[in-house]
Ligand code: SF4
């Protein structure tokens with residue numbers, strides 16, 4: 121295993137930024153976000169969790185996917201090619217979030233072309249968490265603070281530097297020229313949060329679908345979408361055409377893809393105005409059932425990786441870990 125000092129890592133990142141687009145956690149007016157950097161300068165180290173996940177680089181919040189020109193002859197231009205990109209400082213939960221999104225966009229036929237381009241162009245270098253932070257619960261949903269799933273490379277902070285594990289062949293290629301020594305240090309064990317609730321099976325959730333609990337919980341929900349937007353595993357989107365220019369006989373549109381959220385009324389509304397989820401509680405309930413029942417049934421992975429962002433971000437204190445605990449209590453109460 122390669123071991124390198126902070127100075128060596130900084131130098132390597134400086135070199136990487138000259139070859140590819142380098143994205144890393146940066147303090148933007150007091151908020152930690154993944155932003156393009158010119159090298160190691162400006163990278164925030166020792167952070168807990170960014171406000172937005174690195175999903176913003178592989179599945180942007182709003183993105184043109186086509187340009188359509190209508191005139192005497194109409195043309196369709198695909199979106200511009202993507203620059204090779206490395207996202208540095210990815211937490212293991214967020215890398216699992218990328219895998220959760222892959223299950224829909226890449227692992228099903230047909231795959232999503234634009235998303236595939238993003239994933240092909242982007243390598244993920246992880247930074248292991250030394251502990252679970254206040255609202256983290258990755259271990260409840262099958263992850264770990266030092267997990268490697270979804271990462272190309274994982275760096276673990278050790279005394280005097282970092283230990284480097286290449287996880288994929290792309291990761292091998294990425295770290296091939298890295299400075300440092302070859303040795304096998306003992307990696308620190310992350311500090312885990314104890315006494316977390318147990319996530320019950322989809323069947324236990326399904327049996328609780330009609331409980332009054334959901335109405336009481338949903339009564340608080342504002343439908344503000346924040347929980348969806350901060351989530352590394354949410355992947356619903358809407359598509360719309362925006363006029364770029366309009367002249368007699370010639371119009372240009374951009375077809376935009378933008379994040380959508382199941383907690384808003386318009387999400388499920390269908391032709392004729394009927395809405396199968398007419399109440400806020402039914403929409404919020406769907407958010408949790410999607411994550412723990414429908415998505416794993418249909419696509420494999422859970423729709424939650426336990427990052428805790430939605431717990432921190434919800435303006436009315438709706439806490440997904442409390443929801444998991446409530447289902448656990450309801451299941452135990454029924455025994
Ligand atoms: S804790 Fe919330 S934001 Fe994080 S993965 Fe789960 S649902 Fe998404």
Ligand code: SF4
Nearest residue numbers: 341342344345347434
């Ligand atoms: S659960 Fe909280 S963050 Fe999510 S839509 Fe409702 S109020 Fe907003």
